[in-house]
Amino acid sequence: MRMILVGPPGAGKGTQAARLVDTFLIPHISSGDMLRAAVKEGTALGKEADRYMKAGGLVPDDVVIGMILERIAKHDCAKGFMLDGFPRTRPQAEALDAAMTKAGVALDAVVLIEVPDQLLEERAVHRRTDPQTGTIYHLKYNPPPADVSARLVHRADDTKEAVEKRIAKYHSETAPIIPFYLEKGILKRVDGVGDPDTITERIKAVLNS
Numbered sequence: 325m326r327m328i329l330v331g332p333p334g335a336g337k338g339t340q341a342a343r344l345v346d347t348f349l350i351p352h353i354s355s356g357d358m359l360r361a362a363v364k365e366g367t368a369l370g371k372e373a374d375r376y377m378k379a380g381g382l383v384p385d386d387v388v389i390g391m392i393l394e395r396i397a398k399h400d401c402a403k404g405f406m407l408d409g410f411p412r413t414r415p416q417a418e419a420l421d422a423a424m425t426k427a428g429v430a431l432d433a434v435v436l437i438e439v440p441d442q443l444l445e446e447r448a449v450h451r452r453t454d455p456q457t458g459t460i461y462h463l464k465y466n467p468p469p470a471d472v473s474a475r476l477v478h479r480a481d482d483t484k485e486a487v488e489k490r491i492a493k494y495h496s497e498t499a500p501i502i503p504f505y506l507e508k509g510i511l512k513r514v515d516g517v518g519d520p521d522t523i524t525e526r527i528k529a530v531l532n533s
């Protein structure tokens with residue numbers, strides 16, 4: 325299975341990916357997680373990415389395209405992968421398409437998790453992540469257990485101001501990839517409002533249909 329999870333910031337892509345990889349036994353490749361790891365390590369790529377990410381902007385296409393195409397060429401992706409957060413612009417979608425055609429493989433599905441804008445800000449601003457396990461919590465909807473609370477991380481781009489910019493960027497830069505995949509006949513729309521278990525079942529249902 326070669327698939328992509330698309331959706332606005334806070335739609336639940338990371339939450340759902342963590343649940344789905346166990347079913348499909350494919351690597352979860354999050355461009356956001358890879359960029360945050362580069363920022364933490366202080367690499368040249370991380371330093372460049374940090375400027376854009378903090379402000380809620382997008383990292384330049386050439387940087388992200390190189391990073392992801394290199395990652396999916398690795399051995400563990402030979403039988404499939406789940407991309408989360410990439411592609412995020414039309415040039416990224418076209419670059420992925422060209423690389424996969426060259427490699428003689430094709431995407432099976434693009435799952436679009438749809439959540440209205442008015443729910444996204446609250447989801448992102450109150451998100452907390454466990455740096456040790458990668459588990460994503462929400463202070464209200466998925467509260468962390470008391471013994472991990474002290475080590476949880478609040479992402480630098482989960483401020484109200486940055487989230488508003490990220491939502492605007494989603495509509496201007498990422499939404500245009502939807503018709504690209506619609507034309508290919510592989511776009512699957514999923515309602516992202518409801519409890520996470522229900523949404524996982526909805527995604528599995530569209531992938532099996």
Ligand code: AP5
Pocket residue numbers: 331332333334335336337338339340355356357359376377378380381382383384385388408409410411412413416447448450451452460461462463465466481490516517518519520523
């Ligand atoms: P990235 O890390 O990809 O962030 P994002 O797309 O903005 O998505 P999020 O991680 O914010 O949300 P999510 O959909 O994964 O939601 P989650 O499951 O955590 O990118 C970050 C930045 O990196 C970008 O802004 C950009 O600068 C850069 N970048 C990354 N990729 C790039 C690219 N390809 N090109 C250029 N730049 C790139 O859930 C959110 C919260 O909601 C959690 O607290 C969760 O517990 C809660 N929640 C989840 N599901 C539910 C539910 N059903 N009901 C209630 N709460 C829920």
